[in-house]
Amino acid sequence: MDAFQGLLTGFQVALSLEGIMFVLIGVIVGTLIGMMPGLGPISAIAIMIPITYGMDPAPALVMMAGVYYGAVFGGSTSSILLNAPGISGTVATAFDGYPMAQQGKAGKALAIAAISSFIGGTVSVVLLMLLAPALSSVAISFGPPAYFALMFMGLTAISSLSEGSTIKAMIAAVAGFMVVTIGIDPQTGTQRFTFGNVNLFDGFDFLIIALGLFAVAEVCMLILNRKNRSLSDDQKLGSLKLSKADLKEMSGPVSRQSFVGFLLGVLPGAGATIASFISYIFEKRIAKNPEEFGKGSIKGLAAPESSNNAATSGAFVPLLSLGIPGSGTTAVMLGAFLVLGVQPGPLLMTDRPEIFWGIIASMYLGNVFLLILNLPLIPYLAKILSIPRPLLISLVIMFSLIGVYSISFNVFDLYMLLVFGALGFAMRIFSFPAPPFILAFILGGMMEQAFRQSMTISNGSLSIFVDTPLPLSLLLVALISLLVPAFLKWRSNRLAYKQR
Amino acid sequence: MLASINRKLGLLIFIVAAVYLYLSFQLPNYEYAPIDADVIPKGLGILLLVLSVFLFFSRVVETDAEKAKRNIPKKELGVIAAVFAMIFVYILLFEAIGFIITTALFIFFCSWFLGYRAWKTNILVSLLFPIVMYAIFVFALGIVLPRGILPF
Numbered sequence: 001m002d003a004f005q006g007l008l009t010g011f012q013v014a015l016s017l018e019g020i021m022f023v024l025i026g027v028i029v030g031t032l033i034g035m036m037p038g039l040g041p042i043s044a045i046a047i048m049i050p051i052t053y054g055m056d057p058a059p060a061l062v063m064m065a066g067v068y069y070g071a072v073f074g075g076s077t078s079s080i081l082l083n084a085p086g087i088s089g090t091v092a093t094a095f096d097g098y099p100m101a102q103q104g105k106a107g108k109a110l111a112i113a114a115i116s117s118f119i120g121g122t123v124s125v126v127l128l129m130l131l132a133p134a135l136s137s138v139a140i141s142f143g144p145p146a147y148f149a150l151m152f153m154g155l156t157a158i159s160s161l162s163e164g165s166t167i168k169a170m171i172a173a174v175a176g177f178m179v180v181t182i183g184i185d186p187q188t189g190t191q192r193f194t195f196g197n198v199n200l201f202d203g204f205d206f207l208i209i210a211l212g213l214f215a216v217a218e219v220c221m222l223i224l225n226r227k228n229r230s231l232s233d234d235q236k237l238g239s240l241k242l243s244k245a246d247l248k249e250m251s252g253p254v255s256r257q258s259f260v261g262f263l264l265g266v267l268p269g270a271g272a273t274i275a276s277f278i279s280y281i282f283e284k285r286i287a288k289n290p291e292e293f294g295k296g297s298i299k300g301l302a303a304p305e306s307s308n309n310a311a312t313s314g315a316f317v318p319l320l321s322l323g324i325p326g327s328g329t330t331a332v333m334l335g336a337f338l339v340l341g342v343q344p345g346p347l348l349m350t351d352r353p354e355i356f357w358g359i360i361a362s363m364y365l366g367n368v369f370l371l372i373l374n375l376p377l378i379p380y381l382a383k384i385l386s387i388p389r390p391l392l393i394s395l396v397i398m399f400s401l402i403g404v405y406s407i408s409f410n411v412f413d414l415y416m417l418l419v420f421g422a423l424g425f426a427m428r429i430f431s432f433p434a435p436p437f438i439l440a441f442i443l444g445g446m447m448e449q450a451f452r453q454s455m456t457i458s459n460g461s462l463s464i465f466v467d468t469p470l471p472l473s474l475l476l477v478a479l480i481s482l483l484v485p486a487f488l489k490w491r492s493n494r495l496a497y498k499q500r
Numbered sequence: 501m502l503a504s505i506n507r508k509l510g511l512l513i514f515i516v517a518a519v520y521l522y523l524s525f526q527l528p529n530y531e532y533a534p535i536d537a538d539v540i541p542k543g544l545g546i547l548l549l550v551l552s553v554f555l556f557f558s559r560v561v562e563t564d565a566e567k568a569k570r571n572i573p574k575k576e577l578g579v580i581a582a583v584f585a586m587i588f589v590y591i592l593l594f595e596a597i598g599f600i601i602t603t604a605l606f607i608f609f610c611s612w613f614l615g616y617r618a619w620k621t622n623i624l625v626s627l628l629f630p631i632v633m634y635a636i637f638v639f640a641l642g643i644v645l646p647r648g649i650l651p652f
Contacts, residue, residue, distance in 0.1 A: 006509055051641065051645060052638075053641060054641060054642060075574075092622060147599060163553075165560060165628070167551055171551050171552070171555065172549055174547050174551060177544055178520060178545075179545050181540060181544065187537070188530060188537045190528060190530075190536075190538075191542060192527060193523055216652055219583075220580050223576075224572065224580070227615075282517045305543050389609045390610070390611040390612075390613075390614035390615055390616035391607075391621075393610070393611070394606065394607040394610040395607065396631065397587060398633075399609070399628075401587070401590070405594075405645070406643045411591060411594065414591045414594070415588075418584060418587055418588065418591070425580070429569055429570050430505070430509060433570060451535070452535040454512060454537040456534050462536045476503065493560075
């Protein structure tokens with residue numbers, strides 16, 4: 001099936017009544033959760049997963065994708081209005097968006113953000129549509145060693161690109177992998193670390209980890225910040241209208257950063273947050289008047305907004321075509337696929353074209369919906385920011401508990417949710433990044449399987465990973481991605497010592 | 501010697517890694533599996549052990565932002581502990597008393613405890629949320645939540 005035919009299939013899914021409805025639900029829920037400061041896309045996706053039980057996979061996944069890019073779209077609103085980014089991907093949005101809002105141009109800032117997001121998202125879907133099938137057809141020949149190396153590279157990339165200490169990020173990744181070894185080993189039937197507890201035989205469901213490490217831990221942070229301001233009723237948004245000059249000014253950054261964001265989204269480990277920062281710095285470097293950045297520059301707002309949305313669709317490339325998530329958020333997306341019995345990967349495009357193309361086609365539609373939602377309706381949607389924090393906290397706790405209970409009907413899992421919530425909170429306090437943990441947890445089982453398959457093929461010799469060029473080069477990239485930041489840090493430390 | 505926070509964390513993680521590694525050496529072996537169930541856990545245990553040593557000896561100085569994040573007033577930690585205790589009690593009673601009643605009580609008291617004083621809205625939300633969720637899950641999604649002592 002060629003891309004055009006595929007896309008037609010996709011639009012049949014996306015433009016059916018069911019498809020339109022679930023895209024709309026997805027983007028609205030995503031926007032609303034994304035707007036809440038402190039609640040990120042991972043929590044948004046994890047909270048929505050129980051709703052999809054028993055649904056048809058195609059509309060369910062179309063909805064989940066909508067939740068994801070909707071959350072990135074919606075995160076900008078609280079960045080601009082409250083200077084409290086809804087998600088980490090919109091931190092850079094606040095740099096110029098909040099100053100604009102303070103100058104009484106909140107409406108204009110929201111409009112710029114919405115249009116930039118729309119263009120970034122749409123450009124990126126076109127690129128996704130072109131790249132994902134190509135990558136799928138290449139990846140179909142990948143054997144277990146290549147898959148193992150790819151996943152290994154994904155983990156090292158996310159560790160070295162995480163904020164803060166690389167060592168801590170690697171510890172988080174190893175810990176996530178360790179948690180997945182708990183339970184009955186699927187290949188030999190050995191009980192590992194279960195201590196004879198029946199509840200642990202199947203291991204931990206990923207939803208317990210996702211909701212605990214993210215939603216519950218984020219709730220703890222919300223509790224600490226519960227007295228922060230929420231939107232006051234008298235805050236005026238101002239006009240949403242943009243002048244021709246405004247549009248002209250944003251056209252440059254938007255067209256450049258849509259591509260930059262997409263590329264960074266495709267690469268493992270990066271994603272919306274890093275893309276938005278890189279795009280911001282990129283535009284500031286090449287700007288004629290960089291001193292305007294940080295004081296309400298249109299360019300400084302348009303750049304991260306187009307980039308983070310482009311990165312979001314870009315992140316679907318490895319997820320859909322390789323079946324390997326490159327970030328914490330896409331790891332949870334993969335979980336959503338697996339819950340519905342869909343295995344993304346090179347076979348998805350041929351085996352389940354309605355899902356593969358349905359998701360891609362629905363993104364065109366979703367971006368249009370988001371533009372409509374975020375332009376005329378934004379003053380009403382923003383009202384959700386005035387929801388009292390204590391109430392929000394209680395409700396998010398409830399959503400998490402219901403979500404976990406509805407997967408297993410087992411109270412033991414609820415206690416485990418508390419345990420992982422406490423772990424997630426501790427990780428946040430002591431600056432251990434959580435995305436490597438969840439990515440390793442999701443990839444861990446697949447990695448172990450790929451590793452053992454490779455070793456079975458090679459009769460127990462590790463040389464299988466270095467004998468063929470593809471696994472070898474991937475492992476080398478992984479090694480470099482760990483060593484380069486370590487070397488840079490070591491050098492800057494040495495320089496610092498010398499200066500003292 | 502344990503002056504910096506990285507040293508304390510490093511030591512803690514070292515202990516966790518050592519326990520994990522000890523347990524992975526207890527895993528049974530089968531002769532004919534080329535890669536047995538204990539290989540990956542042993543590898544992970546050793547990796548974590550090494551990383552914890554790195555963390556222990558790392559000279560990276562904590563940034564002010566990281567320090568501020570760690571510096572939480574005791575009272576606030578108490579608030580979080582209290583919320584966790586409430587969740588614990590909720591889980592304890594959830595199946596016996598039923599979803600609607602426990603959830604309503606939890607939302608009301610948790611919101612109240614965290615400083616929400618508009619009690620009329622609070623009661624309204626506490627009642628509507630569990631009823632709507634119950635209806636969605638049980639009747640629309642077919643996911644059964646504990647009925648408890650209520651008749652429906």
